[in-house]
Every structure is written in structure tokens, then in C-alpha cells.
Amino acid sequence: MNNLAVMYHYVRKQEGWRGIFPLSPQDFSYQIDELSKTYDIISLDQMDTPRSKPWCVLTFDDGTKDQYTNAFEILKRKGVPAYFTVMSGPAVSGVVPMVHLVHSVLSFVPDEEIWEQICLKHDTTGIEEASIIYAYEPKRLRRYNKYMLNVKLTTEEATEILGSLFESLFPNKHQFIHDFYLTEQEIKHMYREGMTIGIHGHDHLSYFGDAQQFYDREIQPCREYLNKVLGFRSDWYTPAFGGGVQHKEMKEQLTPILIANGFKGAFSTVPKEVPHDRGFWIDRIDCAKLFHAR
Ligand SMILES: [Zn+2]
Incomplete structure (x- = not known):
């Protein structure tokens, strides 16, 4: 064995x-x-x-x-x-890495709101087919958001979307880091x-x-x-x-x-x-x- x-x-x-x-x-x-x-x-x-x-x-x-x-x-x-x-x-x-910005913001901000922000700034053509890699996510907009933030956008572009949402959720970043990490x-x-x-x-x-x-x-x-x-x-x-x-x-x-x-x-x-x-x-x-x- x-x-x-x-x-x-x-x-x-x-x-x-x-x-x-x-x-x-x-x-x-x-x-x-x-x-x-x-x-x-x-x-x-x-x-x-x-x-x-x-x-x-x-x-x-x-x-x-x-x-x-x-x-x-x-x-x-x-x-x-x-x-x-x-x-x-x-x-x-x-610095909070992108992976945990995504986890935190997607936990507490409605998908509709994140999607709206993404659509304001970025081309989302072909998202339905592309986001199939997140088929395990039952919610359509959650699949779209994850695809755009994790795959399509650069770290800078994703940070531009998530940074301000994250700051409004967790205004004290040092406190967040203390509470979230070892x-x-x-x-x-x-x-x-x-x-x-x-x-x-x-x-x-x-x-x-x-x-x-x-x-x-x-x-x-x-x-x-x-x-x-x-x-x-x-x-x-x-x-x-x-x-x-x-x-x-x-x-x-x-x-x-x-x-x-x-x-x-x-x-x-x-x-x-x-x-x-x-x-x-x-x-x-x-x-x-x-x-x-x-
Ligand atoms: Zn890891």
C-alpha cells in the first residue's frame, strides 16, 4: 500500500x-x-x-x-x-495576496455589485463559455466574477476592482492581517x-x-x-x-x-x-x- x-x-x-x-x-x-x-x-x-x-x-x-x-x-x-x-x-x-482578497470580498459583497464594477471597466465577451471552469459554483454571477478576477484580469486590474471593496469591509488592514493569518x-x-x-x-x-x-x-x-x-x-x-x-x-x-x-x-x-x-x-x-x- x-x-x-x-x-x-x-x-x-x-x-x-x-x-x-x-x-x-x-x-x-x-x-x-x-x-x-x-x-x-x-x-x-x-x-x-x-x-x-x-x-x-x-x-x-x-x-x-x-x-x-x-x-x-x-x-x-x-x-x-x-x-x-x-x-x-x-x-x-x-500586503494581502490576491487569493485572499478574492475570498474576503466574495464572502461579503453581493455578486451583483462586483459584477457591475467589472462590467464598467472591462470587456466580458464570451464569459458564459469561459466561466465553465467554475461549474462547481451554482451561482452564475459568482462564476463570472471568479473567472474575471482569477483568470482574465491582471493582478493590477483585479486589485483595482477589489481593493476599495476590501477596504470598506476591513478598514484596518493590519488588524485584518493579525486576525486572518498566523x-x-x-x-x-x-x-x-x-x-x-x-x-x-x-x-x-x-x-x-x-x-x-x-x-x-x-x-x-x-x-x-x-x-x-x-x-x-x-x-x-x-x-x-x-x-x-x-x-x-x-x-x-x-x-x-x-x-x-x-x-x-x-x-x-x-x-x-x-x-x-x-x-x-x-x-x-x-x-x-x-x-x-x-
Ligand atoms: Zn495557497
Whole structure:
């Protein structure tokens, strides 16, 4: 039987956040118990230790606060280790990445209002067919908005639409960052309790085709931030969006740079189990898909 890496994002109640698909703390707790029946849930540095049962690693992206208040609390109670990756942009530069601007604004601003703003400034021809990639969203305008903001518009154009809406929802950005992301104290606490802390990036950018530039802009600042917080170098990496549309190029071009900089491994979003002779890149199955399939 193969090993397994499971991918988690938000672990929280929905509580009005209509723009996200969280896993409830109860369901998270259930999943840990179920996984424990088949797998040894281990930390990353135990992956290459021979054992009788297949192993499983739990991975968390984005370093959001709910992972501390909910997931970490449950893991601690059960005595189970996990791997959390954080972003440095919010803490270091006071910038909320686009992905979380979209989540926040789509949670609290009616789709009609966002769509109206987009239509005022941008050509939306062909939106019905193009937005089919968001078929899982039942609301038509939600599909349209997501397509325009996440795919069609540039970061600058999307920020122009979302920036002012976000500011009216959360006038104090530093408070938002404090409430939405892990603080340095929380990262330290999680590490002290046996959690592995890794790098997710500085601004949550997709791979943009120049490996050294990408390393310098996205990975190195986050590594430096963690080095400052924890007092040592983190050697694990999980790229934002699994690298994005250029994820194959990313693996080819970025891997030698990661290895040269002492990284021990990195995690993809390719939904596969992990073979016994694992490579540098470790595939992951999303928790929702894993438990839906069972
Ligand atoms: Zn992410």
C-alpha cells in the first residue's frame, strides 16, 4: 500500500464567509481518526524511516489563523504532527495576496455589485463559455466574477476592482492581517509543539517562468522571514497554487535551484498517492476529494 500526503486549507465553520469552502473542525477531527486506522501519521523528517504501516503526512497551505485555533488544537489533543506552510508578504510588507482578497470580498459583497464594477471597466465577451471552469459554483454571477478576477484580469486590474471593496469591509488592514493569518508567536508555538513549518511564498504568486527570479522574489523572502521567526532555516516548500498553469515548467526549472539551496523536498497539488521511493516532489490529495471518494 502506498503512502499518502493530504492537503488542507481552511479548517473552520463557514460563519458568513461565503467565498470559501472550509472543512469543519468536527470533520477534520473525524478525518484524523479515520486516517489513523490505516496510516502512521508522521512528521516530514520521518518520511524515510522504514515502518510496517504506510505513512501519511498532513499538509496545510496559506498559514491562516483557523489552522492555529482549530486544526492545531485538534492535532495537539490527538498527539498528531503536521506540516504548515506560511506566507511572508502579509507580515513583512502588509500586503494581502490576491487569493485572499478574492475570498474576503466574495464572502461579503453581493455578486451583483462586483459584477457591475467589472462590467464598467472591462470587456466580458464570451464569459458564459469561459466561466465553465467554475461549474462547481451554482451561482452564475459568482462564476463570472471568479473567472474575471482569477483568470482574465491582471493582478493590477483585479486589485483595482477589489481593493476599495476590501477596504470598506476591513478598514484596518493590519488588524485584518493579525486576525486572518498566523502571527509570529503562533508560528513559534506550533513549532515548539512538534509541527513542521515550511515556505508557501511571499505574495502567493503562480510560477511566472523565470526560476531564479521566482526563487528570489517568492521563496527567499519567505525563508528569511521564517529564519527570523524560528531562528533556523526551513527546508520544505509548498508552492502557491501548486505552481499554477506553468507547474510543469516550474518543476523542471526550479528543482535544481531548490536542491542547490538545501531544500529537502516540495509538495505538489497533483492528486496522487506517494510511492515508497519518494522523489523530491511529493504529490498530495485534497482532503475533500479523499474523503468524498471513500
Ligand atoms: Zn495557497
